[in-house]
Amino acid sequence: MTTLAAANTPSAPNGSVAAPASRKVHKSLDEKKPLLRVQDLAVSFDNRGGPRIQAVDGVRMTIYPRQTLAVVGESGCGKSVTAMSTLHLVPRPPGRFDRGRILFQSDAGERDLVTLSEPEIRSLRGNEIAMIFQEPMTSLNPVYTIGDQIIEAILLHQKVSFSEAQQIAVQSMREVGIPNPEQRLKAYPHQFSGGMRQRVMIAMALACQPKLLLADEPTTALDVTIQAQILELLREIQRQRQMGIMLITHALGVVAENADVVCVMYAGRVVEYANVFDLFDRPMHPYTRGLLASIPKTREKIDRLVTIREVVDNDAEFRKLPGAEQGVRPWWPWHQPPADLAARPEPAGDYFLQEVRPNHWVGVWRTKAVADHESRPPDLDYRISDDPSRGGVAGRV
Numbered sequence: 093m094t095t096l097a098a099a100n101t102p103s104a105p106n107g108s109v110a111a112p113a114s115r116k117v118h119k120s121l122d123e124k125k126p127l128l129r130v131q132d133l134a135v136s137f138d139n140r141g142g143p144r145i146q147a148v149d150g151v152r153m154t155i156y157p158r159q160t161l162a163v164v165g166e167s168g169c170g171k172s173v174t175a176m177s178t179l180h181l182v183p184r185p186p187g188r189f190d191r192g193r194i195l196f197q198s199d200a201g202e203r204d205l206v207t208l209s210e211p212e213i214r215s216l217r218g219n220e221i222a223m224i225f226q227e228p229m230t231s232l233n234p235v236y237t238i239g240d241q242i243i244e245a246i247l248l249h250q251k252v253s254f255s256e257a258q259q260i261a262v263q264s265m266r267e268v269g270i271p272n273p274e275q276r277l278k279a280y281p282h283q284f285s286g287g288m289r290q291r292v293m294i295a296m297a298l299a300c301q302p303k304l305l306l307a308d309e310p311t312t313a314l315d316v317t318i319q320a321q322i323l324e325l326l327r328e329i330q331r332q333r334q335m336g337i338m339l340i341t342h343a344l345g346v347v348a349e350n351a352d353v354v355c356v357m358y359a360g361r362v363v364e365y366a367n368v369f370d371l372f373d374r375p376m377h378p379y380t381r382g383l384l385a386s387i388p389k390t391r392e393k394i395d396r397l398v399t400i401r402e403v404v405d406n407d408a409e410f411r412k413l414p415g416a417e418q419g420v421r422p423w424w425p426w427h428q429p430p431a432d433l434a435a436r437p438e439p440a441g442d443y444f445l446q447e448v449r450p451n452h453w454v455g456v457w458r459t460k461a462v463a464d465h466e467s468r469p470p471d472l473d474y475r476i477s478d479d480p481s482r483g484g485v486a487g488r489v
Contacts (some may be wrong), residue, residue, distance in 0.1 A: 158477075174357075217251035
């Protein structure tokens with residue numbers, strides 16, 4: 093597919109996207125080391141005198157350089173809170189980090205983002221870690237021009253002059269397919285369509301060449317054709333810059349076409365974690381099977397779609413895990429805890445993210461069958477582009 097960026101962007105001699113010589117380049121990354129590790133993260137919100145609302149409760153995930161981790165789940169499951177916690181964008185109060193660590197490989201070495209002060213996290217935000225927000229109209233300031241908002245981030249994080257920052261901003265806009273970027277720098281957000289505002293958000297996020305991109309529904313405002321082009325653009329920039337991507341989405345089609353690894357969340361916890369092929373071919377948690385079963389099939393004619401509730405309300409679906417005969421049972425918050433529950437006296441002690449088969453994790457109740465188990469944290473150094481058995485990028489599902 094020829095992207096809009098490819099049509100509008102001048103290329104360097106080696107075929108990569110040309111960039112101003114003054115643009116900052118981050119340290120090269122060791123692709124065998126995780127770029128980001130989220131360990132037992134818990135985030136809660138004040139409830140006006142009532143019990144605190146636990147938005148995230150023991151989340152674990154890992155992102156490697158040049159890897160896309162898709163975080164999937166319905167609204168309210170904790171996807172966006174997990175991403176926003178990485179950049180301290182959760183207002184505190186009412187939000188609060190209850191426990192956990194977020195380890196990031198910065199230019200200065202590994203740092204626990206949870207413990208950073210506001211000035212310290214500000215040095216990373218928009219520089220080494222960037223975020224594309226879900227609603228571009230509410231994320232852009234309506235009283236400042238597009239150029240002002242992109243240039244501000246460049247001047248904050250890069251030692252360049254104002255004219256050089258303008259050049260970088262123009263190049264960033266051109267890379268995402270915005271026509272006449274020199275003129276559009278002077279326009280205001282309301283003068284752009286929804287799709288163009290989304291491109292501006294992407295240009296702003298990529299202007300400082302971040303190591304990690306947190307993309308929260310990055311193509312919500314785009315039609316299907318432009319969505320495919322933007323996602324292809326992100327993949328191309330990812331390959332050139334070793335950028336890791338956390339892709340937050342509801343669209344399983346987008347996951348199938350773009351993810352290397354998939355993390356399925358529900359009620360603030362990870363319920364399944366595997367590479368994209370294992371998850372689509374052998375979903376193990378009933379909730380994941382419900383998500384996949386509810387997708388319309390173009391080659392099947394049926395009277396009504398299968399709903400997620402039909403799957404998770406079927407007790408037989410919870411007896412399909414390896415070890416089910418010994419008491420291994422998928423965790424589900426709306427079920428009564430199993431009679432043989434052996435919860436630990438700690439937060440989220442009733443829950444356990446178990447590696448049920450090599451490189452495939454499922455959230456289960458901590459019953460007697462797994463009471464003494466200690467699975468390794470979810471950690472998959474996997475990229476489809478490096479997998480010869482899948483034909484690289486051409487082998488995507």
